[in-house]
Amino acid sequence: MERFRQTHRSNNKGASAPYFFCFINRSMKKRASVFPNMVTYVPIRRRDWVLKISIFKDHSILIVGYNVYTFSTVVKQFDNADLAASFVDFLVEQEEL
Secondary structure (H helix, E strand, C coil), X not given: CHHHHHHHHHCCCCCCHHHHHHHCCHHHHHCCEECCCEEECXXXXXXXXXXXXXXXXXXXXXXXXXXXXXXXXXXXXXXXXXXXXXXXXXXXXXXXX
């Protein structure tokens, strides 16, 4: 995990992924799986949605979510952490998709 943090500190391409994970608490960060090119976090639940978030090669963010009541599924990829965070907020606020 430390290698992941060092990579993001040295990469100044605008918004980086650590800012995106402000809603993930520290215990979840400790349980993240780190692979050579990807960091994937444990699924989190926000309201009716279960979200699985992964970062590939320090810049591509994948969000997979499903609604626990309607079984709607959403898969989105972002290159910008701010857009990814906005999408999560938008998705959670939606009554139905």
